[in-house]
Amino acid sequence: MEKYNPGKIEKKWQVFWEKQGLYRAKDFSKKPKKYILVEFPYPSGEGLHVGHCRSYSALDVVARKKRMEGFNVLFPIGWDAFGLPTENYAIRTGIHPQIATKKNIANFKKQAKRIGFSFDWPREINTTDPEYYRWTQWIFLQLFKQGLAYQAKIPINWCPSCKIGLANEEVVEGKCERCGREVKKKVLEQWMLKITKYADRLINDLKKVDYPERVKNQQINWIGRSVGAEIKFQVSGFRFQVEVFTTRADTLFGCTYLVVAPEHEIIKNLEFRIKNLTRVKEYIKGAKRKSDLQRESLEKEKTGIRLEGIKAINPANGEEIPIFVADYVFLTYGTGAIMAVPAHDNRDWAFAKKYNLPIRQVIAGEHKSAIIKAYEGEGNLINSGKFNGMKSEKARQEITKWLQKRDYVKKTTQYKLRDWVFSRQHYWGEPIPLVFCENCKKSILGSPTSNGGLTSVKLKFSKGELLNPGWIAVSEKDLPVKLPYVKKYKPTKTGKSPLVNVSNWVNTKCPKCGGKAKRETDTMPNWAGSSWYFLRYTDPQNNKSLAEPKKIKYWLPVDWYNGGMEHTNLHLLYSRFWYKFLYDIGVVFHNEPYGKRTSHGMVLAEDGRKMSKSLGNVINPDDIVKNYGADSLRLYELFMGPFEQTVCWDSKSIKGAYRFLDRVWKLKSQIQNTNSKLERLIHQTIKKVTEDIEGLKFNTAVAALMSLLNEMEKEKGISLSYYLIFIKLLSPFAPHISEEIYSSFAKTSKDKQHKKSIFLQPWPRYNPKLIKAEKFELVIQVNGKVRDKIEVPQGISEKETRKLTLEREKIKKWLKEKKIKKIIFIKNKLINIVV
RNA sequence: GCUGAGGUGGCGGAAUCGGUAGACGCAGUAGGUUUAGGACCUACCAGGAUUAUCCUGUGGGAGUUCGAAUCUCCCCCUCAGCACCA
Numbered sequence: 001m002e003k004y005n006p007g008k009i010e011k012k013w014q015v016f017w018e019k020q021g022l023y024r025a026k027d028f029s030k031k032p033k034k035y036i037l038v039e040f041p042y043p044s045g046e047g048l049h050v051g052h053c054r055s056y057s058a059l060d061v062v063a064r065k066k067r068m069e070g071f072n073v074l075f076p077i078g079w080d081a082f083g084l085p086t087e088n089y090a091i092r093t094g095i096h097p098q099i100a101t102k103k104n105i106a107n108f109k110k111q112a113k114r115i116g117f118s119f120d121w122p123r124e125i126n127t128t129d130p131e132y133y134r135w136t137q138w139i140f141l142q143l144f145k146q147g148l149a150y151q152a153k154i155p156i157n158w159c160p161s162c163k164i165g166l167a168n169e170e171v172v173e174g175k176c177e178r179c180g181r182e183v184k185k186k187v188l189e190q191w192m193l194k195i196t197k198y199a200d201r202l203i204n205d206l207k208k209v210d211y212p213e214r215v216k217n218q219q220i221n222w223i224g225r226s227v228g229a230e231i232k233f234q235v236s237g238f239r240f241q242v243e244v245f246t247t248r249a250d251t252l253f254g255c256t257y258l259v260v261a262p263e264h265e266i267i268k269n270l271e272f273r274i275k276n277l278t279r280v281k282e283y284i285k286g287a288k289r290k291s292d293l294q295r296e297s298l299e300k301e302k303t304g305i306r307l308e309g310i311k312a313i314n315p316a317n318g319e320e321i322p323i324f325v326a327d328y329v330f331l332t333y334g335t336g337a338i339m340a341v342p343a344h345d346n347r348d349w350a351f352a353k354k355y356n357l358p359i360r361q362v363i364a365g366e367h368k369s370a371i372i373k374a375y376e377g378e379g380n381l382i383n384s385g386k387f388n389g390m391k392s393e394k395a396r397q398e399i400t401k402w403l404q405k406r407d408y409v410k411k412t413t414q415y416k417l418r419d420w421v422f423s424r425q426h427y428w429g430e431p432i433p434l435v436f437c438e439n440c441k442k443s444i445l446g447s448p449t450s451n452g453g454l455t456s457v458k459l460k461f462s463k464g465e466l467l468n469p470g471w472i473a474v475s476e477k478d479l480p481v482k483l484p485y486v487k488k489y490k491p492t493k494t495g496k497s498p499l500v501n502v503s504n505w506v507n508t509k510c511p512k513c514g515g516k517a518k519r520e521t522d523t524m525p526n527w528a529g530s531s532w533y534f535l536r537y538t539d540p541q542n543n544k545s546l547a548e549p550k551k552i553k554y555w556l557p558v559d560w561y562n563g564g565m566e567h568t569n570l571h572l573l574y575s576r577f578w579y580k581f582l583y584d585i586g587v588v589f590h591n592e593p594y595g596k597r598t599s600h601g602m603v604l605a606e607d608g609r610k611m612s613k614s615l616g617n618v619i620n621p622d623d624i625v626k627n628y629g630a631d632s633l634r635l636y637e638l639f640m641g642p643f644e645q646t647v648c649w650d651s652k653s654i655k656g657a658y659r660f661l662d663r664v665w666k667l668k669s670q671i672q673n674t675n676s677k678l679e680r681l682i683h684q685t686i687k688k689v690t691e692d693i694e695g696l697k698f699n700t701a702v703a704a705l706m707s708l709l710n711e712m713e714k715e716k717g718i719s720l721s722y723y724l725i726f727i728k729l730l731s732p733f734a735p736h737i738s739e740e741i742y743s744s745f746a747k748t749s750k751d752k753q754h755k756k757s758i759f760l761q762p763w764p765r766y767n768p769k770l771i772k773a774e775k776f777e778l779v780i781q782v783n784g785k786v787r788d789k790i791e792v793p794q795g796i797s798e799k800e801t802r803k804l805t806l807e808r809e810k811i812k813k814w815l816k817e818k819k820i821k822k823i824i825f826i827k828n829k830l831i832n833i834v835v
Numbered sequence: 836g837c838u839g840a841g842g843u844g845g846c847g848g849a850a851u852c853g854g855u856a857g858a859c860g861c862a863g864u865a866g867g868u869u870u871a872g873g874a875c876c877u878a879c880c881a882g883g884a885u886u887a888u889c890c891u892g893u894g895g896g897a898g899u900u901c902g903a904a905u906c907u908c909c910c911c912c913u914c915a916g917c918a919c920c921a
Contacts, residue, residue: 214839218916221838226920246921259921302919328919338921347919416920565915639860641847645840646914650847656860662875700849703859710859779855784902786855824901830854834901 004665006629010736014116022759023067023118025074027538028554034071035555036063037534037594039563039571040078040125043104044085048111049611050619050649054637055600057733058698059562060117061638064732065693067118068763074555075118076537078125079105082133083526087428091490097428098485101128111621115630116735118759123540127430127529132536134480135546136528137433139578140422141473142585144434147463148194151471154421156495158186164491165425186495191432191522193420195577199223200413201591202576210596212644215568222569224416229400229409230335233258233312235270236320242266242312245334245414248344249403250395252316253384254362255339256352258323259304261331262287266323267307275308280325287327302328302351314339315408316399317385326351334414342374349374363392420574422525425497427489429523433474433481437510437517441470460512471520475511481519497521530571531578534558534593546587553589561594564602572597598696601646603637608648619649631734632657638698638733660706661737663713664730668741672717680773681711682722686766689729698733705730720745725764735759779830780805782814798825805831 017023038059041052063075081101090097105126112119125132143149157166159176166176171183195202203223206216228247235242242258260266262284267274274280283305304326311320328347329338342352343361352359363379378392387395403409423432444466447457458466465472474481484505489498499521500506510517532546538555539547563571579593604610605617612618624633636657641647685708692701708726712718724742731738742758772794778801780788788810792801802823805811811833818835825831 214915217839221917224917224920228921244921248921328921330920333920335921340921345921347921414920416917569916636860639847647847650861653847653861659875660860699847700859703849706859777855781854781902784854784900789855822901824854826854830902832854832901 004662004737006631006661006736007626009740010114010116010625010630013736013739014113016739017116017118017757017759018121020757022757023063023073023075023120024122025076025120026072027551029072031070031072033074033555033559034063034066035074035534035558035560036066037075037537037558037561038077039561039567040080040530040533041108042083042085043079043081043101043108045089045100045104046613046618048108048621049603050621050624050633050637051600051603051611052112053115053621053633054603054640055562055564056112056117057115057634057637058600058643058696059560060634061693061698061732062560063118064735064759065690065763067759068728068732068761070762074123074537075120076123076125077112077117077119077121078123078533078537079108079127080526080530080533081105081126081128082429082524082529084426084428087426087489090428096485097489098128114625115621115634118735123537125533125536125540127533130480130482131543133430133529135536136430136524136532137474137479137481138476138546139532139582140524140528141433141476141479143193143581144464144473145462146581146585147467148197148581149422149464149468150192150194151189151468152192152419153187154190154192155185155187156190156425157183158495160184162491163493163495165495188425188495190421190423191520193422193577195420195573196415196417198577198580199225199415199417201580202573205576205580205592209592209594211594212597212599215565215572215597215599218568219573222417222573226414226416227412228396228414229403230411230414231315231339231403232408232410233315233339235266235323236311236313238270238273238310240266240269242323242337243335243410244337244339246339248341248392248396249399250378250381250387250390250392251341251344251362252314252339252399252403253381253387254341254343254360255314255316255321256342256358256360257321257340258312259326259329259338259340259348259351260323261329261336262325262327263331264325264336266310266337267325270307270310273309276305280305280307283325287325302326302347302354304328304351304355306355315403315406322357324351324355332418333416344374344376346374346376420527420577422528423522424525425495426491426523427483427486427498429483429525430528431481431483431499432520432522432524433479434471434520435474435508435510435517436470436520437472437513437515438470439513439515440465440472440510443513444469465512472510472512472517478511483523497523499523527570527574531575532582534561534575535582535588549587549589552587556588557590557592558594560596560598562598562600565599568599599644601642601644603640604646604648606649606651611649619651624654628654628658629661629736631661631737635661635702635733639702641699643696643698660709661734663709664727664734665737665741667709667712667718667723668744670713670716670718671720671723674715674717674719676715676717676719676722678708678711678715678718678722679770681708682725683766683770686725686729686764687771690763690766693732702733705733728758728761728764731758776828780808780811781830781832782811783834784832787811787814794828796828798827798831801825801831805833 036059038056063073067073086097086100090100127133157171159166159179159181161179161181162176166183175181176183203220203225206219226247228245229249230243230245233242233244242260244258271277304324307323307325310323312323314321340348342348342357342359344363360383362381362383363375364382381387381390381395387399390398400409444457444461447455462473484502486502492498492500506519506521508517508519535547535552538551542548575593579588580591582588583591607617609615609617621633632654636654639657685704688704689701727738727741739758775791775793777789778792779786788808790804815835820833820835822834823831
């Protein structure tokens with residue numbers, strides 16, 4: 001017999017499967033559909049990572065099994081190819097990003113095909129293909145037209161030595177990734193998407209989907225909804241107000257001062273009234289410098305400075321209270337100002353102690369503790385006028401209502417989630433399809449829209465255009481706005497995108513008035529193309545719309561989406577947001593894109609660190625395929641440990657997978673016409689493997705197959721039918737060897753079935769009746785400790801068991817001179833004698 | 836600090852509607868086979884002892900129970916995410 005030689009058989013079957021179109025999904029098939037999705041990879045120069053192989057192998061197992069179970073499976077793949085790594089690579093090597101991307105994709109594709117994933121390759125997509133990003137731009141335009149895109153001045157990360165704007169990913173511990181210089185903030189005009197408008201739906205709809213608890217929690221935490229009250233504090237003697245957000249309206253009577261963030265607008269607005277302005281400005285300057293040092297100041301003592309000359313009025317009791325500036329309050333959360341209640345908040349307590357401010361207790365709590373720190377718990381109100389004696393929880397509602405009546409409360413919900421910064425000042429991204437027209441700006445700003453009447457301007461311009469005067473949407477028929485091919489794609493020294501230098505591209509005509517206009521030169525972030533790609537797979541060639549509605553209706557929502565935990569906060573949230581928006585404008589027909597989400601653990605290097613070129617600990621899947629074959633790689637990666645857990649690569653352990661497959665191969669020569677005793681084990685294994693795949697327990701599924709092989713080897717001969725069941729169970733994990741073995745029976749068999757692929761065979765089914773044994777090993781315990789075991793028939797009665805048990809010599813020994821107190825009998829399991 | 840997950844042999848891990856702890860694999864030991872290496876095959880492989888048997892053992896401590904890796908309480912540690920969030 002020939003030896004098992006994966007190198008010889010794997011390529012052959014990969015070609016065969018592709019020729020047969022075995023993995024093509026069929027639109028509108030009558031079979032039930034199953035959309036199985038893996039996060040598409042970023043085709044970097046590093047090549048396919050063994051981590052990709054692991055998660056793709058896992059979902060490939062699921063896809064193959066589902067097909068054998070009779071589902072019409074869509075299991076697609078594509079490339080998320082815009083973004084910084086490629087741009088940086090291009091800058092370093094001088095190879096244009098377009099060329100580098102093409103090369104990297106070709107390499108990834110070659111590697112992926114070698115592993116034998118059952119992707120529907122003809123549906124392959126690429127986010128940098130103009131025919132693809134045409135629709136990314138189209139979605140952006142819809143967001144713009146609905147008024148969900150707006151410009152705002154936002155500080156970006158700026159490296160003063162490289163003179164370029166950096167993405168958050170390029171900032172490592174507050175320093176520039178390339179030169180190591182400390183990163184500064186630079187305020188630039190940026191496009192923003194109003195994801196905050198969807199915050200509530202993004203939280204509430206999590207109830208409708210099957211995501212792991214930790215993923216849901218992370219999303220909820222990231223959105224950070226908190227319920228409280230935004231309370232207005234009047235500035236004494238002015239028409240000006242300071243708004244604060246609090247979750248503890250019940251402590252309002254205890255508020256003895258306000259604190260605002262250093263960037264708060266009140267300072268600029270009331271500058272002329274601040275008597276100690278010079279010192280205040282000094283403090284603010286110092287605070288800004290400190291914020292660049294990031295978290296180092298975390299544990300430091302709180303500092304701040306009083307705004308002399310202005311005071312606020314506590315709406316609860318009319319008291320005049322001082323206002324401070326302090327850097328422990330952040331502009332980016334809530335309103336950028338807080339009401340300080342030193343008696344019931346430890347931060348305020350520390351601050352009040354330092355600056356000798358009054359501390360007024362308004363919640364009756366443990367008085368003792370209030371001497372050394374604040375009492376942050378709940379209790380009955382004191383020193384709170386008509387609310388005295390009320391419980392905290394009730395008082396929160398009552399005080400809020402009371403303030404609302406007097407128009408002191410603006411809103412009651414606050415989110416941590418910020419709007420999505422959608423501009424990048426980089427070359428390698430989708431151009432934002434807008435132009436700037438001075439002429440149109442004038443006609444918008446010059447028109448009397450404020451009187452509420454329907455002016456001609458309102459009819460002519462979209463919401464987005466009115467919201468951002470001068471910015472005009474590119475006509476949809478002119479999409480895509482192609483990214484121009486340029487020689488200089490290095491970021492500019494002004495912080496603007498390198499596209500500003502492409503004057504024949506920048507200068508264009510305004511689609512509204514036909515006058516001179518300039519194109520937006522910012523590009524979209526990497527997250528844009530990946531926020532809707534799963535829709536394109538349903539209809540990748542469509543040039544009329546992003547996908548035909550009928551196909552969206554047939555395939556969506558995604559039934560099972562697997563990806564990494566690192567994408568929980570951004571990618572998952574962004575794509576859910578876009579999907580909800582597309583639902584609102586009638587492009588898609590469900591409000592959640594993914595029915596079920598699972599996540600894989602990372603694959604680390606053997607030393608427990610991340611694999612990286614610089615550490616020299618990268619495992620290249622090509623080498624593994626070369627030495628052991630794709631089947632061994634797949635099997636080993638799934639066997640390594642629980643799928644959702646981080647695992648370390650172990651180059652010795654892969655041998656185990658190879659040995660196993662080699663023994664499977666050899667077992668072929670043991671086939672005989674025999675009545676095997678293994679019937680029960682076979683059926684148990686079918687059940688175990690079937691259920692484990694569904695539950696992501698690939699490691700135990702493989703273990704069960706190994707156990708079954710061990711048992712089959714112990715038998716003198718194994719029947720063909722059992723062997724084939726075993727091969728079918730193995731086939732999703734190790735498709736090549738399974739197909740090879742299966743096809744080898746085609747020559748000897750008259751059965752036409754054997755001439756077809758194993759993947760066209762039905763998935764084995766088990767008979768529940770055959771799983772149960774007639775006999776089982778009954779455990780005999782004395783005082784809960786195992787003392788003996790006996791083989792008895794299923795369903796044996798308690799009476800009979802007792803009799804059998806008490807006859808046993810071993811047991812008699814343990815019962816000698818002791819009184820039996822109690823006997824516990826668990827049917828078909830054990831008997832426990834208590835003495 | 837908060838939220839979530841977890842702590843089991845030399846290693847990766849199995850077993851959690853309470854019921855035989857260590858499945859399966861790696862490494863290791865002994866033997867066989869082989870010109871040698873590798874590969875392969877067989878057996879052993881938690882610790883301890885007075886070794887045909889018994890005792891101890893699932894991060895530590897307490898509890899519930901006939902019986903706890905599994906349930907409850909307290910503590911310690913690891914990982915992931917968030918963090919002066921008002």
